[in-house]
Amino acid sequence: MNLSGSLQNPKRKLVIAVTGLNAIDSPGPGVAVIRAIRESNEYELRIIGLSYEALEPGIYLHDLVDKTYQIPYPSAGVENLMHRLTRIHEIEKIDLIIPNFDAELFSFIKLSERLKEMGIRTFLPDLEQFEARHKISLYKFGKKHHLMVPEDRIVNQVNELNKAADDLDFPLVVKGKYYDAMIVNTKEEAQKAFYKLQAKWGLPVIAQKFITGTEINIAVLGDGKGNTISVIPMRKLYITDKGKAWAGITIEDASYLELADKFVKATNWRGGCELEIMQTTEGISYIMEVNPRFPAWIYLTAGAGQNQPATLVKMALGEKVEPFKHYTVGKMFIRYAWDLVTDVSEFQQISVKGEL
Amino acid sequence: MKFKKNIATSDTGFVFNPGSGDSFSSNQIGTDIIACFKEDKSRQEIIELISDKYDVERNQLEKDLEDFLTQLREHNLLEE
Numbered sequence: 001m002n003l004s005g006s007l008q009n010p011k012r013k014l015v016i017a018v019t020g021l022n023a024i025d026s027p028g029p030g031v032a033v034i035r036a037i038r039e040s041n042e043y044e045l046r047i048i049g050l051s052y053e054a055l056e057p058g059i060y061l062h063d064l065v066d067k068t069y070q071i072p073y074p075s076a077g078v079e080n081l082m083h084r085l086t087r088i089h090e091i092e093k094i095d096l097i098i099p100n101f102d103a104e105l106f107s108f109i110k111l112s113e114r115l116k117e118m119g120i121r122t123f124l125p126d127l128e129q130f131e132a133r134h135k136i137s138l139y140k141f142g143k144k145h146h147l148m149v150p151e152d153r154i155v156n157q158v159n160e161l162n163k164a165a166d167d168l169d170f171p172l173v174v175k176g177k178y179y180d181a182m183i184v185n186t187k188e189e190a191q192k193a194f195y196k197l198q199a200k201w202g203l204p205v206i207a208q209k210f211i212t213g214t215e216i217n218i219a220v221l222g223d224g225k226g227n228t229i230s231v232i233p234m235r236k237l238y239i240t241d242k243g244k245a246w247a248g249i250t251i252e253d254a255s256y257l258e259l260a261d262k263f264v265k266a267t268n269w270r271g272g273c274e275l276e277i278m279q280t281t282e283g284i285s286y287i288m289e290v291n292p293r294f295p296a297w298i299y300l301t302a303g304a305g306q307n308q309p310a311t312l313v314k315m316a317l318g319e320k321v322e323p324f325k326h327y328t329v330g331k332m333f334i335r336y337a338w339d340l341v342t343d344v345s346e347f348q349q350i351s352v353k354g355e356l
Numbered sequence: 357m358k359f360k361k362n363i364a365t366s367d368t369g370f371v372f373n374p375g376s377g378d379s380f381s382s383n384q385i386g387t388d389i390i391a392c393f394k395e396d397k398s399r400q401e402i403i404e405l406i407s408d409k410y411d412v413e414r415n416q417l418e419k420d421l422e423d424f425l426t427q428l429r430e431h432n433l434l435e436e
Contacts, residue, residue, distance in 0.1 A: 214376065234377075235376065235377030237377065248377075249377040250377075251374055251375060251376060251377040252362060252374040252375055253375050329374040330364070330372060330374055
């Protein structure tokens with residue numbers, strides 16, 4: 001009797017819920033996160049999509065997402081979200097949730113302890129880490145930790161813009177509280193941008209010194225104890241009109257790895273994040289923004305040899321993870337648009353029943 | 357005249373700077389000149405080799421080589 005190969009460890013079953021399924025022209029990271037986790041092939045996975053809108057493309061990608069449930073918008077409050085997650089958990093027995101939207105992170109961080117009690121893990125920064133890197137506090141954060149951040153002014157009233165422009169000079173970057181940024185050259189343009197951003201994202205609006213240079217993005221994974229587990233720097237090769245990368249390439253520059261390490265040490269960052277860097281011709285790297293979650297191009301980290309989402313899963317499960325030491329330089333991604341054809345019955349089901 | 361150590365070049369004239377992510381394509385003469393750099397040939401040796409291979413006035417070649425070097429320097433591909 002030949003028994004060779006008949007004894008195999010069964011793969012661990014894991015139910016992971018992921019948000020950010022809006023794989024659109026300005027994409028959420030969810031689909032990329034799922035692809036990366038599935039690629040690790042270490043678990044028997046059931047992926048639960050958590051969506052906000054019925055037309056998020058990831059809902060209909062059944063090879064990647066096994067089942068999707070709609071969840072309430074962050075504006076509905078933490079308790080509504082908790083109620084919905086509890087209901088979904090009763091059905092799906094979720095092991096881990098990976099939220100991928102800036103705007104929802106506050107709620108998930110707030111709920112992380114209660115979720116843990118229910119048996120749902122997360123791997124997120126704490127509220128202090130989350131708030132410290134917020135656009136509104138980033139300049140102060142940079143000063144405190146000796147990280148270069150462009151000087152800014154927090155603007156709550158339109159007349160404060162003139163003073164900000166006098167201090168920082170034109171061109172000036174006027175940024176919304178959560179998203180969007182506009183480069184302005186005159187006080188009139190600045191005021192127009194202020195009203196537009198105020199209407200969309202509320203107050204305050206940030207006026208930031210304009211820095212020219214090469215834009216670099218860094219995907220970072222921290223263990224929450226000050227250790228950097230993975231760093232992948234990427235240069236955008238093609239940018240959409242919304243400033244999103246449509247193609248990019250991994251690059252080699254030790255200074256970016258050091259910068260990421262310094263950030264992780266300063267914050268004890270837990271989980272994934274993206275540092276948006278502007279490197280000037282003088283070689284100074286300014287941190288323009290810190291996005292507190294994986295970027296939409298995170299699948300590139302799997303291609304470059306440091307699968308950050310799969311590594312986050314391991315850390316969330318309490319497995320010991322060693323920091324990565326190498327990655328492939330010159331690994332490229334090129335995003336593509338692809339028409340998924342589905343039946344109206346699917347759209348109806350997610351729209352009416354809130355699940356698919 | 358030396359390429360930076362980390363610059364990757366191919367026989368097809370493709371040049372990749374892993375530090376910046378920039379990539380370039382050169383024509384056949386450019387590719388030949390880059391191959392000379394890789395072999396640590398001097399400017400004089402490059403001029404000899406290229407003028408043997410191509411039908412080009414020496415003065416013109418010297419001027420074009422200087423222009424090419426300026427471009428390589430501007431793109432941060434050469435050791436200073």
